[in-house]
Amino acid sequence: MPRLNADTRAEIRAAALELFAQRGFVRTSLREIAEQLGITKAALYYHFSSKGELISELVAPLVEDLETFQKRAAEYSAGDDPRPLLETYFDLCHRHRMLFLGLVQDAGVAAELEALTTIIHKRTEVDAVLVGSTEPADLVRATVALGGLQDCVVIFPDEPAEVIKEAAVGAALRALILDR
Amino acid sequence: MPRLNADTRAEIRAAALELFAQRGFVRTSLREIAEQLGITKAALYYHFSSKGELISELVAPLVEDLETFQKRAAEYSAGDDPRPLLETYFDLCHRHRMLFLGLVQDAGVAAELEALTTIIHKRTEVDAVLVGSTEPADLVRATVALGGLQDCVVIFPDEPAEVIKEAAVGAALRALILDR
DNA sequence: GTCTATAACGCGATAGAC
DNA sequence: GTCTATCGCGTTATAGAC
Numbered sequence: 001m002p003r004l005n006a007d008t009r010a011e012i013r014a015a016a017l018e019l020f021a022q023r024g025f026v027r028t029s030l031r032e033i034a035e036q037l038g039i040t041k042a043a044l045y046y047h048f049s050s051k052g053e054l055i056s057e058l059v060a061p062l063v064e065d066l067e068t069f070q071k072r073a074a075e076y077s078a079g080d081d082p083r084p085l086l087e088t089y090f091d092l093c094h095r096h097r098m099l100f101l102g103l104v105q106d107a108g109v110a111a112e113l114e115a116l117t118t119i120i121h122k123r124t125e126v127d128a129v130l131v132g133s134t135e136p137a138d139l140v141r142a143t144v145a146l147g148g149l150q151d152c153v154v155i156f157p158d159e160p161a162e163v164i165k166e167a168a169v170g171a172a173l174r175a176l177i178l179d180r
Numbered sequence: 181m182p183r184l185n186a187d188t189r190a191e192i193r194a195a196a197l198e199l200f201a202q203r204g205f206v207r208t209s210l211r212e213i214a215e216q217l218g219i220t221k222a223a224l225y226y227h228f229s230s231k232g233e234l235i236s237e238l239v240a241p242l243v244e245d246l247e248t249f250q251k252r253a254a255e256y257s258a259g260d261d262p263r264p265l266l267e268t269y270f271d272l273c274h275r276h277r278m279l280f281l282g283l284v285q286d287a288g289v290a291a292e293l294e295a296l297t298t299i300i301h302k303r304t305e306v307d308a309v310l311v312g313s314t315e316p317a318d319l320v321r322a323t324v325a326l327g328g329l330q331d332c333v334v335i336f337p338d339e340p341a342e343v344i345k346e347a348a349v350g351a352a353l354r355a356l357i358l359d360r
Numbered sequence: 361g362t363c364t365a366t367a368a369c370g371c372g373a374t375a376g377a378c
Numbered sequence: 379g380t381c382t383a384t385c386g387c388g389t390t391a392t393a394g395a396c
Contacts, residue, residue, distance in 0.1 A: 078312035132258035140347035147331035148324030167320035175355035
């Protein structure tokens with residue numbers, strides 16, 4: 001029988017986004033999404049031709065926002081104040097944080113052995129030590145510093161480590177330290 | 181028939197680590213790892229009782245290094261120079277960069293639609309604009325700044341956005357700007 | 361527009377021969 | 379120590395009834 005609510009497609013998007021953020025894209029099956037809505041897997045296929053298409057539709061607004069942001073960034077010249085750009089980028093990430101959460105959930109797939117949980121837990125403890133505080137506003141500095149270092153090894157895996165290390169540690173230091 | 185090389189177990193570890201770094205943990209099947217070595221999936225099971233055990237063995241050295249690092253970090257007091265700690269953390273990440281690469285590959289599972297590739301590409305362009313250079317040593321500053329911002333929305337998804345934003349943008353600004 | 365039923369596939373994992 | 383063969387499962391995806 002037809003369901004009462006008209007916009008099943010939008011309902012599917014919403015339910016999927018929530019489950020993806022909680023469990024990641026990989027470990028969320030179409031069956032789970034369908035069950036959450038009280039419809040069947042096959043019914044879902046009526047609305048979306050594949051899991052990829054569903055994901056694609058969820059990611060599209062992020063890509064669009066990024067394109068807009070990129071155009072704005074292209075007008076930036078050395079010497080301009082970068083703060084507004086950084087603020088916009090933060091807002092963008094925050095607006096799409098459900099998707100980013102889904103991505104990191106996926107990254108933790110291997111960690112059914114709890115290794116990743118352990119790793120994250122240890123990082124958090126180190127974060128607190130580095131800033132001597134557990135206030136979010138302080139922890140953020142350590143997150144940017146250590147997270148930034150960590151990002152560099154995956155973004156520049158083939159560059160000579162010494163070059164990256166010097167620049168990265170310098171940037172991390174500045175991010176970490178408030179007073180000067 | 182037995183293979184000529186004695187240390188099959190180590191060979192499996194090496195092949196697995198390489199494939200995991202290239203394609204992620206999720207999308208690398210035991211069959212692929214076995215084929216790369218010219219053995220069968222079943223033979224692999226003689227050496228490792230499960231995929232989890234194989235991954236676990238690869239991740240163990242990272243966890244060990246993190247534990248050592250954490251102990252050292254615990255001796256750090258506010259006011260000490262954080263640089264040595266940051267350098268050690270970078271070295272640690274760099275030493276285990278194959279594993280980190282595997283984790284981000286997993287995160288890109290959803291992106292068979294190439295959305296993630298698009299996203300990363302756009303980020304790289306913005307990075308270059310922000311520092312007005314394509315030199316790795318400069319790009320690193322943008323990576324730490326924008327990567328740090330991005331990390332914050334997944335690390336603190338439930339904190340009030342304004343609190344996180346102010347601290348994060350501040351840290352990103354300091355990471356980005358060299359001269360002061 | 362939604363359902364039931366099922367096909368087709370790849371995965372991790374196991375059994376047993378050699 | 380490695381093989382062939384196969385199981386059981388969850389998955390994406392399709393066909394056809396209502």
